[in-house]
């Protein structure tokens with residue numbers, strides 16, 4: 495057993511843990527970080543960037559959204575069913591955190607929107623290989639934060655999951671961790687502990703028990719395999735209160751997205767029906783993936799069908815997509831016919847090709863008569879160029895007149911989970927009696943119960959933003975706590 499000592503022990507080196515480590519070390523605290531994976535960055539290595547409000551970049555680009563406006567919009571969106579003080583702390587710090595990251599060496603491509611109706615709060619990272627930002631751009635950010643932490647003397651142990659938080663509800667005093675490859679045991683004695691293990695999104699049992707979804711059936715989380723709720727369980731063991739737990743919902747794919755590049759064709763605001771064969775919304779609202787999640791979650795068996803025909807495919811091939819992806823930079827019409835034939839063969843329950851709408855409805859397993867009526871009504875709507883029923887914008891009204899028919903089923907997905915460990919707005923982990931556990935802090939997804947059901951995509955970058963800002967704040971507060979004890 496190796497015995498270590500430090501002012502602060504941090505569980506995990508995702509964006510929350512990394513920012514906590516840098517912030518605490520900048521204040522002069524000694525820090526040891528145990529990370530289960532072989533490298534730093536966590537789930538953020540799959541993403542594009544955090545939210546910031548009133549950052550230098552936004553000011554330079556004359557982007558006028560204020561923290562006051564954003565905070566009020568956010569709080570209204572979540573029905574104020576959230577910690578308004580914590581959200582205020584986060585939003586008021588978020589612009590400065592973007593500047594702090596920039597000063598550290600992070601290159602931001604610029605503040606971007608997620609969809610036309612969202613604000614330019616998403617500070618997308620410029621990948622260090624100079625490529626156009628896409629999925630995984632933020633890996634270049636976590637690398638910079640990690641290097642800064644090393645420069646400040648933070649000690650990292652990779653491939654070494656924490657197994658136990660030492661202490662109880664009267665105070666925590668260290669961590670017990672075991673290196674996976676060698677079995678080497680570590681006991682860290684520390685004055686404070688920060689937990690930020692990224693939630694429980696990859697733990698099907700916790701997803702079922704605490705969020706009510708069946709992974710692989712009606713829930714397809716995108717997060718990596720390491721986030722299985724270990725920090726949450728360990729925090730509960732020392733007396734932390736259970737926090738609100740939900741999924742960070744987005745629309746979910748039955749088919750592997752890496753294999754089938756045609757997915758974006760099906761999300762071009764065309765006709766979407768439920769299992770009864772009825773239209774369910776103005777389909778253009780589904781370009782916001784969090785809204786698509788909610789709509790889908792509401793339907794029978796949590797399934798919706800996106801409909802296409804060969805004429806529409808031809809249209810997009812010629813004119814380009816109505817809704818472009820910021821993440822996937824390829825042409826979804828390329829090899830469409832071969833690719834969808836392959837998908838229909840391998841995933842016949844979720845991807846169908848037919849020579850007529852009747853045949854398509856039968857293959858989808860939706861009510862044939864309802865589907866035909868829906869289609870007729872939808873085509874009339876498109877011909878009239880006016881959606882009297884769901885008020886869909888005219889530019890998306892494209893009638894179905896093709897010879898080949900395609901359908902793709904979607905269900906619920908998630909970036910990962912949200913919440914589990916209850917903290918107060920000072921990021922102190924609290925007991926059932928709402929008393930802070932001395933020396934115990936939390937940050938990032940493990941404590942993120944700010945949403946009331948879904949990710950708030952009108953202010954994109956909100957969860958990585960929550961992670962980097964609560965990580966930074968927890969690091970600062972833990973360091974202050976340590977120095978107050980001396």
Ligand SMILES: Cc1cc2nc3c(=O)[nH]c(=O)nc-3n(C[C@H](O)[C@H](O)[C@H](O)COP(=O)(O)OP(=O)(O)OC[C@H]3O[C@@H](n4cnc5c(N)ncnc54)[C@H](O)[C@@H]3O)c2cc1C
Nearest residue numbers: 506508510530536537538541542543656692938939955958
């Ligand atoms: C595909 C994808 C794209 C995304 N894009 C964006 C985006 O552009 N903007 C945005 O705002 N959000 C985005 N997100 C969400 C964002 O990545 C997360 O909100 C953020 O990474 C959470 O940070 P975290 O530090 O709390 O946890 P994580 O980043 O999940 O890190 C948790 C870390 O804990 C480690 N760990 C787990 N258990 C232990 C243990 N027992 N001991 C030690 N270490 C442990 C894990 O290995 C991991 O490194 C995206 C998510 C996904 C899946």
